[in-house]
Amino acid sequence: MLFLVLFGLSLLFTIQSHTYHKSKFINSANFLTGGVYNSLNNISGYFNLKSQNDLLAEENKQLRELLHNTVTNIDSVYVDSVTFGTSYKFYNCNIIKNSYALTDNFLTINKGSKDSIGQDFGVISSKGIIGIIDKTSKNYATVLSILNTTSRISAQLKKTNHFGTLKWNGKSPEYVQLTDIPKIAALHKGDTIVTSGRSSIFPKGIHIGIIKDYKLDVAENYYEINVQLFNDMTNIEYVHIIKNVNREEINNLIKNN
Amino acid sequence: MNSILSIHSIRFIVLILLQVLILNHINFLGYINPYIYIIFIALFPVRNKRVLFIILSFLIGLIIDLFLDTGGIHAGASVCIAYVRPVVLKSSFGTIYDHQTVRFNSVDFGAKLTYFTLLTVLHHIILFSFEIFSISKIILILQKTLFSSIFTILLSITLTIIFSRKTK
Numbered sequence: 260m261l262f263l264v265l266f267g268l269s270l271l272f273t274i275q276s277h278t279y280h281k282s283k284f285i286n287s288a289n290f291l292t293g294g295v296y297n298s299l300n301n302i303s304g305y306f307n308l309k310s311q312n313d314l315l316a317e318e319n320k321q322l323r324e325l326l327h328n329t330v331t332n333i334d335s336v337y338v339d340s341v342t343f344g345t346s347y348k349f350y351n352c353n354i355i356k357n358s359y360a361l362t363d364n365f366l367t368i369n370k371g372s373k374d375s376i377g378q379d380f381g382v383i384s385s386k387g388i389i390g391i392i393d394k395t396s397k398n399y400a401t402v403l404s405i406l407n408t409t410s411r412i413s414a415q416l417k418k419t420n421h422f423g424t425l426k427w428n429g430k431s432p433e434y435v436q437l438t439d440i441p442k443i444a445a446l447h448k449g450d451t452i453v454t455s456g457r458s459s460i461f462p463k464g465i466h467i468g469i470i471k472d473y474k475l476d477v478a479e480n481y482y483e484i485n486v487q488l489f490n491d492m493t494n495i496e497y498v499h500i501i502k503n504v505n506r507e508e509i510n511n512l513i514k515n516n
Numbered sequence: 517m518n519s520i521l522s523i524h525s526i527r528f529i530v531l532i533l534l535q536v537l538i539l540n541h542i543n544f545l546g547y548i549n550p551y552i553y554i555i556f557i558a559l560f561p562v563r564n565k566r567v568l569f570i571i572l573s574f575l576i577g578l579i580i581d582l583f584l585d586t587g588g589i590h591a592g593a594s595v596c597i598a599y600v601r602p603v604v605l606k607s608s609f610g611t612i613y614d615h616q617t618v619r620f621n622s623v624d625f626g627a628k629l630t631y632f633t634l635l636t637v638l639h640h641i642i643l644f645s646f647e648i649f650s651i652s653k654i655i656l657i658l659q660k661t662l663f664s665s666i667f668t669i670l671l672s673i674t675l676t677i678i679f680s681r682k683t684k
Contacts, residue, residue: 276587
């Protein structure tokens with residue numbers, strides 16, 4: 260009898276965890292687990308300082324190039340970065356728990372509601388997108404990784420405006436899948452995939468990855484594309500959180516329609 | 517009695533920390549991790565109260581779930597093997613179990629291996645079915661079960677050998 264109750268309870272938690280934004284109690288953004296991971300990260304953070312420094316130096320180089328070449332380089336990226344300042348706020352934080360071997364991966368970061376982090380903020384690294392904030396506690400938050408089979412992110416081709424949905428099939432942490440790109444879109448291997456800016460979570464034009472290969476789906480109307488991520492999801496430490504200041508306004512507008 | 521209690525509470529905490537802080541970061545060949553915390557369930561004294569045992573198994577699974585953001589998959593799998601443990605004990609140890617005198621330090625190696633293998637494979641099948649939660653990916657479930665089981669069994673047998681030598 261007791262067995263049935265406890266087994267049913269765990270089944271309930273499992274089913275909740277497979278539904279987007281439903282897992283209520285069991286998440287690692289609490290005082291105990293967050294504290295343990297944080298103190299572990301304080302120690303283990305030293306071990307990959309060198310590779311993380313290289314990543315940061317690389318990002319600095321890119322930003323400096325952008326800064327000094329603005330006259331010749333006025334393209335869509337630059338125009339976007341002007342609008343960033345007004346409608347998007349950035350916070351930086353550390354990943355204290357990374358995970359990529361499960362089929363539904365969550366990360367834990369060391370900022371929470373105390374630092375005005377809330378649900379559905381975007382998380383990116385210097386190279387590309389990481390995921391979306393799921394649960395927050397006072398000092399910690401969990402991130403629904405793009406390596407999660409329940410994750411859905413709106414993405415598009417950089418060259419044209421054909422957009423689709425970014426999912427993950429749970430197999431390799433190097434590749435994610437872009438679906439629902441219409442058949443008439445012209446695709447080439449090596450084309451860049453960026454966020455589409457249609458979801459009020461990520462701004463437009465954040466890099467995701469490049470096309471590894473593609474094929475038509477069963478109905479032969481849409482492409483299924485394998486996207487190789489720019490990010491190495493197995494080695495991430497410093498990330499940025501994006502807050503869309505106008506998010507509530509946009510969502511209210513959509514709801515009222 | 518008091519020392520048995522303290523040994524098991526220390527084992528409870530140490531196994532959780534070992535699992536969460538070290539073993540979950542192995543990711544051998546991308547996804548293979550040993551789930552060593554189930555030796556707490558395997559080595560729990562046979563004659564103790566059944567209800568307490570099932571509740572403790574649920575708790576250890578739930579705490580692992582808490583750390584890994586996995587819903588209730590470890591809790592479910594742990595409760596299940598805790599529930600069926602008497603059957604497994606009987607089939608792997610036979611007559612010794614009928615007299616309620618199984619002591620894990622003194623049983624012979626073959627029986628112990630069977631016992632661990634049965635528990636581990638059962639645990640892992642439930643664990644990965646819950647994690648993936650889709651019948652169409654049954655191949656992936658079986659593949660993960662097989663590889664992780666080998667890893668878990670090797671590690672748990674090694675650990676029990678190391679620590680039983682010490683207590684002799």
